[in-house]
Amino acid sequence: MGDDRRTARVLLERRGHTYAEEAGIRLADRPGPLYQLLVLATLLSTRIRACVAVAAARELFAAGYRTPQAMEAASWQDRVDALGRGHYRRYDERTATMLGNGARVCLDRWHGDLRRMHREGQGQPARLRRLLTEFPGIGPTGADIFLREAQAVWPDLRPYADRRTLSGAERLGLPHSPERLAGLVDDADFGRLASALVRVALGEESAGEVARAAGR
Numbered sequence: 001m002g003d004d005r006r007t008a009r010v011l012l013e014r015r016g017h018t019y020a021e022e023a024g025i026r027l028a029d030r031p032g033p034l035y036q037l038l039v040l041a042t043l044l045s046t047r048i049r050a051c052v053a054v055a056a057a058r059e060l061f062a063a064g065y066r067t068p069q070a071m072e073a074a075s076w077q078d079r080v081d082a083l084g085r086g087h088y089r090r091y092d093e094r095t096a097t098m099l100g101n102g103a104r105v106c107l108d109r110w111h112g113d114l115r116r117m118h119r120e121g122q123g124q125p126a127r128l129r130r131l132l133t134e135f136p137g138i139g140p141t142g143a144d145i146f147l148r149e150a151q152a153v154w155p156d157l158r159p160y161a162d163r164r165t166l167s168g169a170e171r172l173g174l175p176h177s178p179e180r181l182a183g184l185v186d187d188a189d190f191g192r193l194a195s196a197l198v199r200v201a202l203g204e205e206s207a208g209e210v211a212r213a214a215g216r
Helices: 002-015 031-042 050-062 068-073 076-085 091-108 114-121 125-132 140-150 163-169 178-182 187-201 207-213
Strands: none
Touching: 002 076, 002 163, 002 187, 002 207, 031 050, 031 091, 031 114, 031 140, 050 076, 068 091, 068 163, 076 091, 091 114, 114 125, 125 140, 140 187, 163 178
């Protein structure tokens, strides 16, 4: 257990930031940041590098599309252009459409406030995953991304570890269960650990280098 804790600590020191933080989202249990996380999860759901999805999210937010009202009010071409500035070009036209339609779903279904979704899902991951997949472009992977990051502000989800998180843990020789992984860090740090493990699974961080730095 001591070796595992040391490995988790090293990983947090090297990669202890979430994808939401990287995209410039100041995540909080408020409508704006939660919607921005939904946008990021939509972008990360396609078969494109995570760094490109993050860059595209930053461009959308810089253009002012931080709320479902603003996203829907933007023209389709404006959304395409913002995605292009983030080099999100392979799926830009389809994604621009999905973002517009998703904004409308958010407004119609949840009155622009995803805290309502959280309440309806009663903090139960399975129910929340089903509700999230009602959004265009959000499948099981996108729902996992959203919930993995949202656990930072929805503590009733913790510990939430999706398939990629557990894959990263396996590469580092760490426990394969969310509960045992959560025992390696403080509660408030588990979301950061989960994101860091995803980076290992995706090859953004070297499992070998982390292991060597931890003395394993």
